[in-house]
Amino acid sequence: MNINRYPSFGVLLVDDEAAFLRSLSIVLERRGGINHIFQCQDSREVMDIIARENIGLVLLDLTMPNVSGEVLLQQIVEEYPEIGVIIISGLNQLETAVNCIRLGAYDYFVKTTEEDRLIEGIKRAILMQEMRLENQEMRRRFLTDTLERPEAFSSIITEDKGMRSVFQYLESVAPSSQPVMICGESGVGKELIARAIHTLSDRSGSLISVNVAGLDDNVFADTLFGHHRGAFTGADKARAGLIEQAAGGTLFLDEIGDLSQASQVKLLRLLQEGEYYPLGSDRPKRLRARVIVATHQDLAQKQKEGDFRKDLFYRLKTHRVDIPPLRQRSTDIPLLLEHFLQEAADELGKNKPTIPKELPVLLANYAFPGNIRELRALAYDAMSQHRSHMLSMDVFRQVLDREITAPEPEDLAEHMLFNPERPLPTLQEVGDLLVNEAMLRAQGNQSLASKLLGISQPALSKRLKKAQSQ
Structure with a gap:
């Protein structure tokens, strides 16, 4: 079980200098949030550690007694080609660096290199490993059509194949620390998806949710980052922000498309740097929560129009999931109707009525602009007015008679209805x-x-x- 460890796989530090191992471990944890670390001072033990532990990245010194870093690099690449290797050496020699890359190293850094470049290079390698593992896992799940943890989706009522594909994707990306963007129309259940991701990630912290629509820049910063006492007028005592409350867990930002430009900059810096400053503080705090965002808007179009930052858009869409609207999941309508009627009956203290057989057919031909939320409202309204053994269809007919329409025709300019080479039908x-x-x-x-x-x-x-x- 992976509990608050970043990354999900181990990072093995190999160097014969104990002081360097200790200082590098501290830097990785404090500056990069990397805490899934193994240390090895004796190069003869490296291959045994790799065989025993779930290692995904090795940070390797070159000049060591017993077994040299170059020999270890060749052994790792040959026996464990899926493991990434970064050389961190005291030798600043171009020829040595080129030779290591040729042998299969992912990158090469000199020990005197500034910390920022080193941390960014290691985080880049971790991201590449995470993407490789996720792609591998997705291929396996789609080919076998399996769900390993269906209980995580128990609150989502569906038999739709498209939703099952969404669940398989979520199982694959759940261990990642990268942001997830949930897209879908209003009422499709984006918060339920966020809860499922949080459950699958096995984090010890809580899921903290906030709707950012309508928050101005100051309120957004105070809500997320918190403040110190005296940070502004009325700040009589310190308050922890939602990021701190979600530490070790998940931070869910709903309606991210409504975020102001100034707040977008703050969120981008949070995701890029992995740290933030509470208002009134000059000491940064680390982001220790997985970030999930949701929107019903077309963010790709908004960024083209200049209303949403392009760099933030691409940072957020590392993992993207699109939830199909209810009108594309017509087989789910009878299941959801049964569920909401039972839920309403329990709440109102009534017996669940029999559903007329023509009602699901009627609902399957309705577009449901409000999606699942609208169906739930209709079911509750019908249940509150219910008096007999058979459920009355009046509530549904009042809405559907006004709005039921056949599907919109295709754009005639792009799709011709009739073959021009054949005569028109009568x-x-x-x-x-x-x-x-x-x-x-x-x-x-x-x-x-x-x-x-x-x-x-x-x-x-x-x-x-x-x-x-x-």
Whole structure:
């Protein structure tokens, strides 16, 4: 189980100087938040440690007694090609560096190199390893079509194949420390997805959620970063921000598309540097929470229009998941309807009624602009008015009769409806095709099919009888 360790795999430090191992470990943890560290002072023990522990990255000195770093590099690359190796040597020689890269090292740093470059290089290597592991895991899950922890998604009611693919993707990226962007229309259940990611990541801390829509820059900074006493007028005592409250857990920022430009800069720095300053403080604190964001807006379009920072957009979309709207998950509608009616019945102290068999068919032909949240509201409203054994459809009809429409036609400029090389069908033939399609979508229900066609039920019945007699 991976609890608050970054990265999910071990980072092995190999050097014969104990003082350097100790100082490098401190720098990695304080400056990079890297705390999944193994140390080895005797180069003869390196291969045994790699065989025993889950090592994903080795930071290797070259000049050591017993077994040299160059020999170890060749052994690691040959026996464990999936492990990344970074050389950190006291030798500042171009020829040596080029030879190490040729042998398979990911990067080469000189011990006197400034800390910032070293930390960034190591974090870059960790990110590459994380992406390799995630791609490997995703391939395995999609090929075997498995979910290893289905209980993490127990609060999400679905039988949709698209949602199952989303779950498999989330299982693959959950161990990563990188941000996750959840995209989807309002009401599709983005917060439930965030909770599932938090559960899968096995973090010991809490999931802290905040809707950032409408927060001005000062309120955003104070909410996330907290403040020291006296930081501003009215700050009578220190207050921990949400980042600190989420330490060891997950910070979920909803409606990220509404964030102001000034707040976007602060969030970008937080993600890039991994640290922040509480208001009124000159001492930084480390970010120790996984960041998840959600939006119903098209951030790619917003960044093209200059309303959302491009660098922040690409930083956030390291892992992106798109939740399909309810209208694309029509098989889930009966399941969700049953669930919400039972939930409403329990809350109102009533018995759950029988659902008319035509109701799921009717709902499957509705666009649900409010998605699952709208279906839940309709179910609760219907349950509150319910008086008999069979559920009344009046509440649903009042909404659906006003708004039910056939799907919008394709853009005629891009998709021609008829083959230009063949003669046009007659009006009678087109009419028959529409009637057949409406009856198919309505599953044989003439009342619903007539609404889809925009004609009366007697008119539809007349057309059907005429077609049968021909």
